[in-house]
Amino acid sequence: MSTIALHDEHNHDHADHGHHKETLISKYIFSMDHKMIAKQFLITGVIMAVIAMGLSILFRIQLAWPDQNFPFLETFLGKWAEGGRIKPDFYLALVTIHGTIMVFFVLTAGLSGTFSNLLIPLQIGARDMASPFLNMLSYWFFFMACVIMMSSFFIQTGPASGGWTVYPPLSVVAKAMPGSGMGMTLWLISMVLFVASSLMGGINYVSTILNMRTKGMDLWKMPLTIWAFFLTAILGILSFPVLVAGVVLMVFDRSFGTSFYLSDIVLGTDILPNEGGSPILWQHLFWFLGHPEVYIVIMPALGISSEVISVNSRKPIFGYHAMVYSLIGITVLSFIVWGHHMFVTGMNPLLGGVFMITTLIIAVPSAVKTFNYLATLWRGNIRFTPAMLFAIGLVSFFISGGLTGIFLGNASLDINLHDTYFVVAHFHLVMGSAAIFGMLAGVYHWFPRMFGRMMNAKLGYLHFWLTFIAAYLVFFPLHFLGLDGVPRRYYAFTEFEFMKKWLTVNVFVTWAAIMAALAQVAFLFNFFYSIFKGKKAPQNPWESNTLEWTAPVEHIHGNWPGEIPTVYRWPYDYSKPGHDVDFIPQTVPFSQTMSSNLPHDFEGNAEAEKIQQDWELANPVEENN
């Protein structure tokens, strides 16, 4: 404990000095303050999300009206939409970049980067991250990755277009498609920078959580958000380097003539010299990251929703320990399920059986989490704040998408569902919609903490209901296309007789997607308007227990003036019987809540139990309710 105390002193001094030297650049651009970095991640993430959403609307237009010309597309896209129709190559570029941006830049950096940075120091009671400089670098690497990825729209051959999984040889052999030229090179560079960014972030999160918790904040008193960010960071640290390894080998194959992923390739009659490699190797390396990646995306969202649901149900999260153990279970299992992406890719079928078993086991901790959410809502006193609405939406998407995962995780069923729209529908519900809803819940919930102002609740309601309904309208019907054998990443459904019956569904889905996109205007307006003009936030707007609401509304470097508060209890003492209000912040010692203490609270501390007993004898409970 003494080391922590020492550290606090040091940081405090630092905070005092820091105030005088602050300039525009050091405050808003090259900031090392975790709260500012969180805002940078969030705003960059929101911008990238809007871009990726725009791309998805473009390809949805193509799918809905494959025979129509849209002159405005040519205005915007030039030769990629000659005559107002998106070209097949550009269509593939659109889906590729949409996927890459959404998975990596929005749902990894935008979600994990924002909320880990904002909440870790504030919720565990630290002045800042363990390494603020690394933290700043992490953002700027991410920013560069975004810029490089977007720059591929401005080169002649267009962006990478082999799908976000960039399977070789398609992505390696430049002649295989235009996007595999310069665009792919930029994709790889961007990805390396991105992984560097998330590693710097991850290492920082883990070391901050392990070393810099305030007095009294033992691991089992941490909010579930922190548990989720902690385990997410560990996942990232262990899996992202494998992607870099894979990417480096790919760079070698593309630029230096090696044959890690290539063998026996003939383009037309042009025989390539590569021998001895295997395209399956890339798939193993990619999915060794790729599968943990989907949990990197969903776990912070689950952590956020745990917190939001508990606060707004005015109830402790049900089964706190089970929630943590299921997160740990998901973390461990997620490393041994990657093969379920490869059941029919030519991997040895023997492995398929093994991966099926591990994959379906991972459904158990996910089920436990869902049931615990439901039990938390049961007999709660639910306040439907915008954050709560999104958290409930998340649970719904998590259930729907999780259940379709049981089909895909089953190797035998996957034979016919692999690479069809069923997969698209599945991961857009469980990873896309659920994780985005987690992110939005987090934004609505912690906006007062980030910007010192409130967002407009009514616009939030409008935003939620439009988005929630539209997301189901978009993704639910897509399952049935998949069950009919319609493959994903098809430029048009016009070449197959049996797909023509789905054209009307495609039109409907596109309209629903446009509705979802327009609904985001309510959010964007609310978000940017409230930053400057929102109502001033009170100290603890949601009457929450966690530590971040004890820090002053006005941001200061170092988070708390004076000493960092000490933590005495877990973060979920909501509606505790015997207490006058329905929440007891973590900073309130048990000595001030004698009327509501439970034997369980003292964790076997005999002395404390004795004091409590004496008090109870002296103050018999009045039986009036």
Next chain:
Amino acid sequence: MSLRKFITNKTTAALAVLLTVFANTSAFAQEAAAGAAAAPKVDMGEVYKSVIFYTLIFLAVCVFIAIIGKAIKVYELSREAQGKPIGINWNGVHASLFALFLVLGLYGVYWEYTVHGSMLLPDAASEHGKKIDEMFNLTLIITTIVFIATHILLFGFAYIYKYSAKRKAYYYPHNNTIEKIWTIVPALVLTVLVLMGFLTWRSIFFKVEDPNNKPLQIEVTSEQFKWSIRYPGADGIVGKKNYKLTTASNTLGIDFKDLNSRDDEMADEMVIPVGKPVKLILNSKDVIHSFYMPHFRVQLNTVPGMQTIFEFTPTKTTRQMQEETNDPNFKFLFYCAKICGSGHYNMQKDVRVVSEAEYKTWIAEQKTYLNDDLRKQFNLPVAPAPAKPAAEGDSSATDSAAVKGNQMALNK
């Protein structure tokens, strides 16, 4: 802030500009709809095409929403001024909306299951496909029950336990028994699914070959953006290939020094006899493709540099299927399911399942890959191919041919 200020706000204006792009989208959709409708009285085509039209509509909607927002605010403020309780009980509104969403959502799910659910692939036309379908149905039943039950609880709780100032939530941090139950029950259900899936998977990929019913070998090679089919010819064995031998006249790189290759036949469509096992030998020339034949529940990627093998037994002829689906134009297909480039969306071949007799007549008409050009290239006599083994399909003859082929290879 007054309403006027709100509407003229710069942010609103800037957002409106951003929205133009999205608004555009709508314009052309409307055009499609207009085109489909019978000749309209006034030609609105140009209007529907204009970006500004949709921008204006969207702005009108925004203004409308802003007015409603202001009206709500005025109402609430006036309630407050009169000292009455808060105007709109939003918690109640959302609780009711969740209940409504539950009811409409369940109806929507029912509608989807019945309407879109009836547009799906017909029953499997292969032996293993039946097992897959059974398992699919079981999984569908289980997941649908869980889906509906959990959603009733989720939205039901949201409705019942909406906020009330009079009530305090029930402090209920954990219950180990319940938690154990809902850990073990899903685990057991999943164990059943895993076991079924595992056994089915093994039965598909680890087949014991029946010596009396040897599978028909068919090789399928993918390239951007077409499929090539190779039948084994009389010897029943698809000959060797070597990608380095690829030329304009030998596009698959077939090695004709291998005797097994010489009688290999090409085909424009895949014709297979019903009830006989088929062993698909899949490979790719350039990038990864996926051989996807959904009616038979067959899918496997084709990978350059390696062979992948899928064995299945078709159980229904095309004609049977046409009768069952009441669709005289019904045909089996296989197509590409793995992103492979600009032509990915149109890479297909027809499959015909026929009776054994029909198959024999059809296969007899197919040409061999080996033609006079290739004979010259491989220094083979430009004469008919070596005498075919007398007894077609006789396993001993087939084996000896294979042995010969191997000896040839060794002698080289």
